[in-house]
Amino acid sequence: MDVLVTGATGRLGQRLAPALEGAGHVVRRMSRRGAGPGGVRGDLATGRDLREALSGAEVVVHAASDPRGDTWEVDVAGTRRLVQAVDRDRLRHLLYVSIVGVDRIPYGYYRAKYAAEQVLLASGVPVTLVRVTQFHDFVDELLSTARRGPVLPVPMGWRVQPVDVGEVAEHLTGLVAAPPAGGVVEFGGPQELSAAELARAWVAVHGNGAHVVSTPVPGRLSTAFRDGAAVPSGGARGRRTYEEHLRA
Numbered sequence: 624m625d626v627l628v629t630g631a632t633g634r635l636g637q638r639l640a641p642a643l644e645g646a647g648h649v650v651r652r653m654s655r656r657g658a659g660p661g662g663v664r665g666d667l668a669t670g671r672d673l674r675e676a677l678s679g680a681e682v683v684v685h686a687a688s689d690p691r692g693d694t695w696e697v698d699v700a701g702t703r704r705l706v707q708a709v710d711r712d713r714l715r716h717l718l719y720v721s722i723v724g725v726d727r728i729p730y731g732y733y734r735a736k737y738a739a740e741q742v743l744l745a746s747g748v749p750v751t752l753v754r755v756t757q758f759h760d761f762v763d764e765l766l767s768t769a770r771r772g773p774v775l776p777v778p779m780g781w782r783v784q785p786v787d788v789g790e791v792a793e794h795l796t797g798l799v800a801a802p803p804a805g806g807v808v809e810f811g812g813p814q815e816l817s818a819a820e821l822a823r824a825w826v827a828v829h830g831n832g833a834h835v836v837s838t839p840v841p842g843r844l845s846t847a848f849r850d851g852a853a854v855p856s857g858g859a860r861g862r863r864t865y866e867e868h869l870r871a
């Protein structure tokens with residue numbers, strides 16, 4: 624099938640396009656610059672070049688996002704622009720990459736992702752909303768940023784179930800040819816872990832000797848993570864553990 628990947632230059636998108644090609648699909652990789660083989664330009668924040676990018680697409684895997692910039696413009700209004708620009712006569716399936724817990728965790732970025740899900744559900748386009756847990760590489764980045772010299776503070780009691788980004792790409796590739804779910808499906812890693820367990824595994828492999836300190840974090844967001852709102856309640860599971868990721 625003719626598949627357009629938005630966010631093709633991102634962590635997930637870079638793994639997704641080769642996985643889809645490996646399964647025999649013709650893949651176009653959308654980003655703002657549209658550089659590289661199969662690259663097409665499209666800007667969700669302005670709508671520029673979107674119609675050309677989406678022309679002829681039978682499947683769209685929507686993995687573009689801007690968590691640190693103008694999130695509502697890119698993720699919510701941008702998703703609306705995307706559904707307005709799709710070729711409805713050709714489109715068979717739009718898969719949206721969301722996050723487990725966007726409906727339960729009071730965090731601005733998650734609210735935007737949830738709002739984007741609602742845009743898609745209301746659009747009448749055949750959708751699957753694939754809520755995924757945190758990628759292993761993203762956890763690495765968070766821990767590396769959180770480290771303060773010899774101390775690595777982590778939120779006390781937070782429960783997560785991170786997943787290998789390559790396995791997310793494989794899973795999405797399998798869903799592309801399946802009938803649209805018309806709602807939410809979840810995908811997570813094989814193990815539920817506390818933030819402290821993740822941090823100790825990271826310290827052990829990187830050998831930097833940092834001391835992991837579990838720190839109580841007040842507030843509703845922290846309560847939600849402690850209550851397991853970021854842990855999938857159903858759906859398929861990846862096989863690769865966080866420790867295996869670290870050792871690789």
Ligand SMILES: NC(=O)c1ccc[n+]([C@@H]2O[C@H](COP(=O)([O-])OP(=O)(O)OC[C@H]3O[C@@H](n4cnc5c(N)ncnc54)[C@H](OP(=O)(O)O)[C@@H]3O)[C@@H](O)[C@H]2O)c1
Binds near residue numbers: 634656686756758
């Ligand atoms: N990271 C995680 O742990 C995680 C976990 C679960 C779900 N997710 C979801 O998975 C998706 C992919 O995450 P990721 O970590 O791979 O993202 P990422 O590395 O931050 O990549 C973001 C992508 O969005 C594109 N983008 C940003 N602004 C854009 C705009 N105005 N128009 C068009 N494209 C734009 C970027 O392309 P250019 O900058 O090249 O234009 C880039 O390809 C996101 O929806 C995220 O919410 C992520």
